[in-house]
Amino acid sequence: MEVPPVDKTSKDIRGLDVQSKVDRSNGRCEIRSDVKTDIEYLCEAVPELSKFFHIVDKIGEGTFSTVYLAEAQMTSGAKEKFALKHLIPTSHPVRIAAELQCLTMAGGKENVMGVTYCFRKDDHVVFVMPYLEHQAFVDVLGSMSFEEVRRYMFHLLKALAHVHRFGIIHRDIKPSNFLYNRRLKKYALVDFGLAQGAPDTQIELLKESMAVNPAQRSVFGERNLNSLNPSEGAVVKVTLVKPTRVEDVAARRMVLPRRRPTPAGAPASSSSKPKASSLGHGLTCSCYTTDRVCNVCLSRKQQVAPRAGTPGFRAPEVLMKCPSQGTEIDMWSAGVILLSLLSGRYPFFKASDDLVALAQIMTIRGSRETIQAAKKFGKAVLCSRDLPAQDLRTLCETLRGTRPCKGGAVPDKPPEPLNVAPDSKEDPGLSGSPPKQQRLQDDARRSLASRTDPAAAVEEDPADRKGWDRVPDEAYDLLDKLLDLNPATRITAAKALQHPLFKDL
Template sequence: MNQVDWENQPASSEWVRQNFVVGDLLGSGTFGNVYQVECRKKRNQLYALKELSRGSLPKFIAMELKVLHKFGGQANVMSIHAAYREKDRVFIVMDYFPHLPLKDVITYLSIKEVLDYMKNLFIALEYLHRNNIVHRDIKPANFLFNRAERRYALIDFGLSHEFHKKDPRKNVPQQQRRVRISVQPQSNRVSMMQSPRGRKSPNENTTPGPSTVLQRQFVKRLNTFDDFRLVSSGPPAAKISRLAGNECDCLDEAQVCVVCENRPNKHINKAGTPGFRAPEILLRFDEQSPKLDIWSAGVTMLSLLLKRHPVFRPADDVEALAQIAQITGIDILAEMLIARDGLNAIKNSNHELLKSSMIPCDICPTLVSGNQTGYCICKKSEPHSISTLAPDMQLCVYLVQQCLQPDPIRRFSASMLLDMIRSEGY
């Protein structure tokens, strides 16, 4: 072993050598390597020693340590015993947790074991979400299963973040405040009035719905009505010009105009494993709630049921959306986009691909990573397919359906999913 290799081994640390006998490599990932170690002071006492990657950002290290220290050892969250920093190296000592290899978890779990696995995953997520922690990287490799003892452990919190629901009325730039559009039939006038921050204008509809979209489309077509006159009490002339459609030609349309193609990319947190990211991440929604963990849990369950890993294998975010649409259908995605104004948030992506990628129902079983013997799960044949399943399998399908709701508002919470499983006696 040369000098470089030795320096990359945990035994090259004086603190590690003094306290542990380093054994086999248990696993490795983006954020570091995990080794089996034996305590020198307590022989036969085994631990898992994780050495974080030296290139890890301090915020990732801090978040993992914070979550493990505050929540570890409870509700199927991995326990932490010690942490140590030595120059540019960080070590975390955790429980040694013998578990099934990932391949065996995917291949050999029975339906009852899948339900027990998911129940315990939801226990961990309900606990974290109740404490405003979003894991962001839920997948089979990060939820360990000890089959002999029926124990579970959620690991890898480097991508986690604390969630605090934002007040939409706060921190809204002047130019981004909502514009209310009202028609005055008596004088055939259209007035555009800017709502003051935190104050509702008279007659303003507080419930978003189709009227919002119709208003935008109406403003876009204003320049075609010569009899109407614009009366502005707030937005500058340049803003009115943009709203009237003189620049952007694709507002709420399934196309991308030249103006939108040249807009800068919208930067949001896209952390997570490709194929497990929720639609709200792919569509770059500003608010990313704990519900994104539920989507990833649904993909995890789908992988266990189909015995295929990974289920989704996207090359990029656009392909990921197309693969999601093949399972959920395009209609529910489109409905979510309209309701949340998401269509205009993905102008840098060619969402026309979503429509062109729909595949006929008769080959639905082959859509998911070559799952030749799988059930047809497309919307057209869904009721018939579910009715032929055993009760425990029907429960599995229903859980997947509630997890894989593209709209996070409709998606079940961990608490709701946990109650559903327990109500069936699991």
């Protein structure tokens, strides 16, 4: 494929929010005027499309791409539907070519969407893909039986095992990128716009695309913590630290400000600054729990790591800015999807930023477990209090409403989420006064409140629970393996397909 000579500023193609653009309020199917304008623009930009396709509607729109529904007259006389993905001209040409190579090499089988044609006119590129009519995840979640969930996860893992064999890290696994046709029982993994190559990738252009853009940018619309008021901060915090070079951190001397000697007979200072011994073994700065950033933190080398993906589905190693990320991040995202399927809550995690997202994960998987996992990939997490790990079966059954609650209380209710403070080098001024701590903690609490409220659980007749009153232990064992905090021991897609949960599939 000849790629267009577009703007050299690299852009990522975000996931598509599928939504109908057809106005049916008057009982007739009429395309809205704004959609008509977009279709006309596309036909003018790529005139060749009009020779083969009749564009019917706009069915999806993302930050850097738009998807249209089109019909084509086949030689047999039958009409066939296609999805036309128009890539916004500002997308980097290498990224466009890499996505196309993923579709052509790995697509078209094993529940992975393929590409049929590709059109290019100047700086406009259009992928033509088979159209799979599908239902929105949120619309089918409440009515899915456990057997349907089991098959859904099997086919998702099948698709992941296939792309991972090519050394492709999808990076944006979520329900809207795994199309599901309930009637035909068909599935399709789509949107490789954020894909990266593993060290052994067979997609050569993925290696080149990473050379063009080695560190992914933040997701569009996500709050930038550096822009927050520095006078506000968090008292309860988790700090992520990665030394810039290998050395004995414990042997380094801690720098503390000198204090004036207290005059005889004067009352002792009521300063809230902790003593050096209370800061923990190995800390090397003097700004911990203060509203300022010391020279040690300011001189620390900035941490650069890929972090592209959708909030709520990012793995812990992504949130902690681990520079080495592999296909394991897709498996974590698959675990979050299974968590939503078993609990009946979607989205399960909904955080305003990476820090609150990490706090929410800790309320489910435990703070001590998170600290131990972080050490495995070179990060230090400091927590102000201990959070126990939740029993996954108890949590999911409580949220789904299949576990009885005595006196209206939720058993094993997750504790209030920890508040998190970022690395002081990258987000200066966030730690400090209580107002910011309270706001971040409220954000984390509100995002999980509806998921732990027994009143939100739908009352079901025991005969109509569709297998939810007899979910096997294997389902929660697989969930535990997918949500392993340590990517080194997290289950792979190939091994997940051999899990006892799928023994008859």
